[in-house]
Amino acid sequence: MTFINYAVREINCKIVYYGPGLGGKTTNLQYIYDRTNTSSRGKLISLATETERTLFFDFLPLELGEIRGFKARFHLYTVPGQVFYDASRKLILRGVDGIIFVADSQESRMEANAESIRNLDKNLSEQGYDIATTPYVLQLNKRDLPTAVAVDEMYRRLNIKGEPTFEATATTGAGVFDTLKAAARLVLADLKRK
């Protein structure tokens, strides 16, 4: 749900990082926070447990510049990945404009990835969204691990609609901004379509 404010000429969009627990959603946000000029980003808020597992959400506001005379502001959120936090995940999806699915490349996490995509689909439809028409980007994270499943194989298992797909290693930042840019592009293109 984009918020367009004509009075102060701003558009505000919400992008949510979704995916299974320990997949690197928070690490994506942390990297963006570390590498963005202080003038174009706000504070990174993390509601996490003492062991740094996301409890409710992480939040990072970004200001990317101007588009057609409007300030483009993106609010990035992560959801808690652990299965039992489903109630929180639903709340964070409210008003979402675009989704980045962070998949874990390890073989042992393939079922968790698939389960999380099913969960996303279900939670989106409960909010009145259709995953087929919602801007959506797939990130294959942890490409640096020796147990990483081949990209083709992951794409075959996880791709749902030919979405833009990026390889990433969020700990080093590889692929992090490419993924974000692709999502922002889809969200803005969607705005144009409306």
Next chain:
Amino acid sequence: MMPQDLVLYEEQFEKIRQALQRLLEDANARLVFLVDKNGQQIAAVGDMTSLDTTSLASLTAGNVAATDGLARLIGEKEFSILFHEGASDNIHISIVARRVILVVIFDERASLGLVRLRVRRATAELETVFEEIARKVESESLSLAAEPEAPFSEITDEDIDRLFSE
């Protein structure tokens, strides 16, 4: 049905600001702001120098969303008012027109009773503005083709590239 985008025009924005400003003065508050239930700040008035209003907006929405969830779990429709009491500053949170959140931050210069009283009046005022917005959005979506101010229909790939050029 896809959730509707929130579109705010100058005239309604000004009315909202005026209502918030009046509430700020009448309640002796430090800061008054209005947030969409999804965490987007709509307007804020008062002492904003020491506070990160973007983070406040996002956390307030998260707080209200979690409390709504709690309410439904125990069979309530919603908790319409939340109040957080601190050693010197307090936060009063209430829902306006079912979709936006009114937040008042106040210290010892005000009292909870006064804030509640003034919030009630401001809520009525704000609800009128939001009804106006809903009507305007509805009538504009009927005449969508004639929409003169839809700058985003013109967005090009170059515009988007430029955003990421730095």
